[in-house]
Every structure is written in structure tokens, then in C-alpha cells.
């Protein structure tokens with residue numbers, strides 16, 4: 001269903017690799033809501049994934065860029081402005097990768113060159129995107145920038161490894177730059193902290209299925225899907241959330257405020273019998 005929330009708006013979407021990608025769902029929903037978009041990803045991901053299909057479906061173009069490269073980002077922002085015929089309104093940063101996770105290096109045995117790459121790709125790229133957009137004065141006043149994050153920035157979750165540190169930095173960048181861009185151009189910057197989701201990046205996390213099961217049992221509303229995430233992000237791109245900035249916003253079915261649920265307790269076979277708690281989901 002469309003509410004025309006983004007009618008007349010234009011935006012740049014990083015991170016659609018394939019149909020599972022959260023950015024893919026955001027792109028589809030943004031267009032359904034009336035936006036015009038430009039898609040971007042690394043040249044390798046464009047070749048390995050299916051972003052060109054998404055471009056066809058959504059009537060958009062794909063401009064390659066490695067989000068760790070400032071020259072690539074400068075080219076991307078310039079080309080996007082040319083395509084849109086001027087400034088645009090929103091940016092989604094949906095980028096994450098840890099070479100330590102990929103190569104099976106645990107948190108107590110990190111490779112520091114890999115750590116530098118994790119931080120550059122998953123967090124500092126967010127700073128680079130915002131800095132380049134601001135220097136090129138690419139965004140309209142009251143624009144909106146969103147990055148996707150995970151609760152491992154606040155709580156330790158086994159196996160999330162150095163991505164936890166990257167997410168903590170990412171969320172800090174949203175606050176620090178949110179102040180600067182907000183006071184100058186009323187551009188708001190937020191992070192959305194999403195439930196574990198079955199995507200290519202998600203499946204790199206150790207024991208994703210167990211983590212998803214645990215989070216689902218703990219969350220009164222269940223895990224948020226990629227579609228749920230897209231819907232939430234759209235509200236942040238819309239004019240309905242103009243005074244929301246510098247926030248880390250949970251889209252997680254309530255997980256972040258839970259300690260223990262009946263459904264999780266049942267799994268561990270401790271405490272009450274299930275018959276005593278059957279009314280509590």
C-alpha cells in the first residue's frame with residue numbers, strides 16, 4: 001500500500017546487493033511511495049549481485065562507488081545531482097563488512113589491518129558519505145540521512161566480533177554530524193537498529209539462525225523483517241519526522257528493552273512450566 005509519503009523526493013541508496021538486502025526493500029518501497037532514486041554499490045557487488053534488476057524494476061540508475069573511496073563518492077554525488085537535475089532529499093547507508101568475521105578471526109585474535117578495513121567500510125564510510133554530500137551541498141534543507149545498525153553497539157552479543165565496534169562508531173558519527181548538518185541545513189541524521197535479518201551480510205554473523213530464534217523469542221512483536229525495516233526507514237525520509245535527529249532508533253519488535261521472556265525461558269527449560277505461561281507469548 002502506498003501513502004505517497006515520498007512524493008516528489010529524490011534519494012541515493014547504498015547497499016542493495018540482492019533481493020534479500022535491506023536496501024533492496026527500501027529502494028522498492030521508496031519508489032512505491034513516490035520517490036525517484038539512484039542506486040549504488042561497489043563494482044564487484046554490482047557484478048556478483050542483481051542490483052541491475054532492481055534498477056530496471058524501479059526505473060533507476062546504478063552508479064558504482066566504493067564507499068571507502070572519497071573520489072568515488074565525489075563522482076557518485078556529482079553524477080546523482082546531474083541525474084536528479086539538482087539537490088536531492090535522502091541517503092540510505094546500508095553497508096557492512098568485516099574481514100575478521102569473514103576470515104574467522106575471533107575478537108581476542110583480531111588482525112588489525114582487517115579491523116581497520118571493518119571500521120573503514122562499516123563506519124567511516126558513513127562519515128565520508130556525509131562529508132562529501134555536505135561539501136557538495138547535495139541535500140535539500142530538511143533532508144534525511146539514515147544508516148543501519150545493530151544492538152551489538154550497546155550490548156555484547158556472542159560472535160558479532162569487531163562489527164560491534166564499527167556499529168558503535170557508526171552511531172557516534174550520526175550524532176556528531178547530525179549536530180553540524182542539522183544546525184546548518186536542517187538535515188537530520190539517524191541510525192536504525194534492526195533485528196537480525198537473513199541477508200548476505202547477516203549470514204556472515206556467527207550462528208545467525210540461533211540468534212534470530214533467540215531474538216524472536218525475546219521480542220513481544222517478534223523480529224522485524226527487512227520489509228518492516230524499509231517501512232520504518234521511509235518514515236524517516238518523509239516529512240513526518242522532521243524533528244527526529246541524532247537518534248539511534250530500534251526497529252526490533254521490542255527486543256532492546258527485554259530482559260527475559262516466557263518464550264525464551266521455555267527454551268532453556270528453567271523457571272515456570274509452559275502450562276503456567278501459555279498466555280504469555
Ligand SMILES: NC(=O)c1ccc[n+]([C@@H]2O[C@H](COP(=O)([O-])OP(=O)(O)OC[C@H]3O[C@@H](n4cnc5c(N)ncnc54)[C@H](O)[C@@H]3O)[C@@H](O)[C@H]2O)c1
Pocket residue numbers: 014015016017018020021022023041042045065066067068093094095096097121148149150193194195196197198199200201202203
Ligand atoms: N542482516 C542483519 O541481521 C542486520 C541487522 C542489523 C543491521 N544490519 C545492517 O544492515 C546493513 C545492510 O546489510 P544487509 O543485512 O542488507 O546485507 P547485504 O549483504 O545485503 O548488504 C551489505 C552491503 O554492503 C555493501 N558493501 C560492502 N562493502 C562496501 C563498500 N566498500 N562500499 C559500498 N558498499 C559496500 C555490499 O555490497 C552489500 O550490498 C548493514 O549495515 C548491516 O550491518 C543488518
